[in-house]
Amino acid sequence: MFDAALFYLRPHVIITDPMNIYVCVKHVPDSAATIRIVEPNQIDENITFLLNPYDENAVEAAVQLKADSDDTDVIAVTVGKPAAIDTLKSALAMGADRGIHVVTGYWPDSIVTARALQAAIIKDGLPDLILTGKAAIDSDGYQTQFRLAAALDIPVATHVGSIARNDNSVTVTCGLEAGGEQVIRMRMPCVIGTAKTLNTPRYPTLPDIIKARKKEIREVSIDHLAIEPPDSRMEIIALKSAVQKRRKQMIAGSIEESVTELIRRLKGEARIPLS
Amino acid sequence: MEKIAILIETRQGEIKPSLYGVITAAQDAEHELLALAFGADTARFADQLKPYGIHHLVTITAPSARSFSNPDNRARAIIRAMDHFDIRTLFALTSLAGKDLLPRIAARLDAPLVMDCLAVNLVDSTVEKPQFSEKTIATIRVTGHHRIFGIRPNMIEPKTMPVETETVVFNYQGTADDRLEVVETRQGKSGAIDLSEAEIIISGGRGMKNGENFQILQECAQVMGAAVGASRVAVDNGWVPHSMQVGQTGTTVCPKLYIACGISGSIQHFAGMKTAGTIVCINTDPDAAMMQQCDYGIAGDLFKIIPALTRQLKAHR
Ligand SMILES: Cc1cc2nc3c(=O)[nH]c(=O)nc-3n(C[C@H](O)[C@H](O)[C@H](O)COP(=O)(O)OP(=O)(O)OC[C@H]3O[C@@H](n4cnc5c(N)ncnc54)[C@H](O)[C@@H]3O)c2cc1C
Numbered sequence: 194m195f196d197a198a199l200f201y202l203r204p205h206v207i208i209t210d211p212m213n214i215y216v217c218v219k220h221v222p223d224s225a226a227t228i229r230i231v232e233p234n235q236i237d238e239n240i241t242f243l244l245n246p247y248d249e250n251a252v253e254a255a256v257q258l259k260a261d262s263d264d265t266d267v268i269a270v271t272v273g274k275p276a277a278i279d280t281l282k283s284a285l286a287m288g289a290d291r292g293i294h295v296v297t298g299y300w301p302d303s304i305v306t307a308r309a310l311q312a313a314i315i316k317d318g319l320p321d322l323i324l325t326g327k328a329a330i331d332s333d334g335y336q337t338q339f340r341l342a343a344a345l346d347i348p349v350a351t352h353v354g355s356i357a358r359n360d361n362s363v364t365v366t367c368g369l370e371a372g373g374e375q376v377i378r379m380r381m382p383c384v385i386g387t388a389k390t391l392n393t394p395r396y397p398t399l400p401d402i403i404k405a406r407k408k409e410i411r412e413v414s415i416d417h418l419a420i421e422p423p424d425s426r427m428e429i430i431a432l433k434s435a436v437q438k439r440r441k442q443m444i445a446g447s448i449e450e451s452v453t454e455l456i457r458r459l460k461g462e463a464r465i466p467l468s
Numbered sequence: 469m470e471k472i473a474i475l476i477e478t479r480q481g482e483i484k485p486s487l488y489g490v491i492t493a494a495q496d497a498e499h500e501l502l503a504l505a506f507g508a509d510t511a512r513f514a515d516q517l518k519p520y521g522i523h524h525l526v527t528i529t530a531p532s533a534r535s536f537s538n539p540d541n542r543a544r545a546i547i548r549a550m551d552h553f554d555i556r557t558l559f560a561l562t563s564l565a566g567k568d569l570l571p572r573i574a575a576r577l578d579a580p581l582v583m584d585c586l587a588v589n590l591v592d593s594t595v596e597k598p599q600f601s602e603k604t605i606a607t608i609r610v611t612g613h614h615r616i617f618g619i620r621p622n623m624i625e626p627k628t629m630p631v632e633t634e635t636v637v638f639n640y641q642g643t644a645d646d647r648l649e650v651v652e653t654r655q656g657k658s659g660a661i662d663l664s665e666a667e668i669i670i671s672g673g674r675g676m677k678n679g680e681n682f683q684i685l686q687e688c689a690q691v692m693g694a695a696v697g698a699s700r701v702a703v704d705n706g707w708v709p710h711s712m713q714v715g716q717t718g719t720t721v722c723p724k725l726y727i728a729c730g731i732s733g734s735i736q737h738f739a740g741m742k743t744a745g746t747i748v749c750i751n752t753d754p755d756a757a758m759m760q761q762c763d764y765g766i767a768g769d770l771f772k773i774i775p776a777l778t779r780q781l782k783a784h785r
Contacts, residue, residue, distance in 0.1 A: 336571035343575035348648040371656025425612030440763040
């Protein structure tokens with residue numbers, strides 16, 4: 194099992210060994226893909242899958258942090274079906290040094306995913322920083338980063354728009370509502386959930402992609418990680434297409450006439466309280 | 469009787485209007501409803517909560533008022549209160565604050581959590597929530613000692629169910645984790661309604677042509693009491709900040725009325741506003757995708773139509 198004492202005794206101020214940045218990435222359907230439901234709770238996966246857009250920002254941030262310090266290892270980790278290896282390759286092409294693929298035969302919920310990530314990470318090394326996107330665009334769960342942090346018993350912040358590294362801590366800004374911000378300092382190791390505003394992810398060049406082919410990807414079956422089965426579960430029992438019934442009424446006439454008609458219908462049949 | 473709690477969220481000291489729908493999602497004659505609110509001054513909410521079926525208002529206090537600005541501390545306080553009152557089911561808004569607080573609580577309790585629920589069935593412990601860029605609705609069954617639900621703002625119409633509300637004070641004595649420290653909190657624009665909770669949104673896209681032109685939308689928004697949103701093109705061009713972006717990689721919104729101006733209606737934009745009550749499309753192109761999936765469309769120049777709308781709405785007042 195994970196030895197917490199050992200984990201914290203690590204002298205984070207004296208950085209003699211490389212800094213380990215783990216980036217958790219998810220293989221998700223392209224947002225433009227047509228989703229076809231094939232079984233009561235399955236989709237046809239014969240569509241384009243990509244590195245989750247928010248995770249791109251996490252990879253970019255890790256690669257930038259690596260550029261700032263000579264001795265940094267960026268390790269991309271994914272949990273998912275065999276095809277998820279392509280998402281690791283995308284992360285490697287963006288500049289991650291190596292990858293770990295926890296191979297599953299199904300798409301686990303975030304409770305199991307976090308346990309698998311935790312097990313895979315501590316089996317691999319001691320994390321200084323763990324980065325991941327603030328959400329995955331398939332399930333929009335917003336929670337894996339928190340569950341991972343709780344499993345490792347380390348601090349976490351999400352919706353992060355800037356990261357500044359200090360000796361043994363990081364200072365991040367988290368988005369609040371109506372454009373507000375909270376500045377948070379966390380001792381390392383810690384987990385960061387990245388927002389779109391953090392950076393602009395690089396597009397890998399062809400040489401990057403070719404170079405990435407030589408990078409190591411270690412595969413481990415989820416069954417070999419000896420994860421304790423959780424008591425809690427979130428299971429998709431049914432899926433249906435989301436169809437919104439729209440009125441699809443075109444309003445014609447002069448500018449003034451059509452605006453008058455729009456207001457009339459909004460206040461009338463649509464019952465909108467326009468003050 | 470099982471106890472069910474609703475986390476109260478406030479804006480400028482007042483209960484957020486979208487919170488009442490969350491209470492309705494939890495309303496059930498069989499259960500005892502508790503509202504949890506931070507700060508001693510929230511005791512005055514009892515009168516507002518009474519019509520919606522809240523039996524107990526729990527005001528959570530701490531020796532230092534500042535301690536609740538720390539997100540980790542807030543989560544710990546809620547967990548203590550849940551433990552103290554034997555609460556196993558928690559409801560809250562899927563707001564920006566909820567997206568931080570609820571997963572913190574769920575992670576510590578190892579509890580199932582579903583964000584952005586459109587409907588909750590407490591009897592069989594299932595929820596409905598959009599997945600895959602709002603292209604599908606999933607029915608999710610949650611299993612666990614605790615269960616936590618984030619409700620999509622404005623999704624559920626508030627219903628009254630009057631009861632007597634009793635106020636209880638819960639004093640949180642815990643200490644903060646010194647590994648996470650809040651250095652500074654800068655509040656958002658005062659009075660500004662966050663996009664994710666706005667009841668009316670008017671958004672602009674590439675058709676706005678530049679950032680200054682968003683003033684036309686601001687003026688109209690002011691008359692309607694609306695928030696202003698944008699497409700990614702408007703954000704990527706630097707016309708407006710990312711906090712205004714609606715869509716896949718922006719904010720998900722669910723207003724009663726969404727007015728799209730000069731927005732073509734890409735899959736990724738729809739991913740952020742598909743559950744809006746009524747959609748109005750103002751676009752020079754009658755074949756735009758937004759026109760095909762709206763309630764009311766006006767094919768025309770937004771620079772003529774929006775000022776006319778503002779003028780007529782002003783005249784109506
Ligand atoms: C991974 C990913 C994530 C994305 N996330 C988002 C997201 O979160 N949000 C988002 O919006 N997009 C997102 N996009 C981008 C999306 O694909 C579209 O490119 C974008 O939504 C288009 O913005 P638009 O409608 O403003 O511009 P366009 O598609 O160029 O449409 C402009 C429209 O304005 C109309 N117009 C022009 N002038 C006028 C006028 N004077 N009066 C009226 N109408 C006029 C035109 O007819 C046209 O329909 C994402 C894309 C990807 C790949």
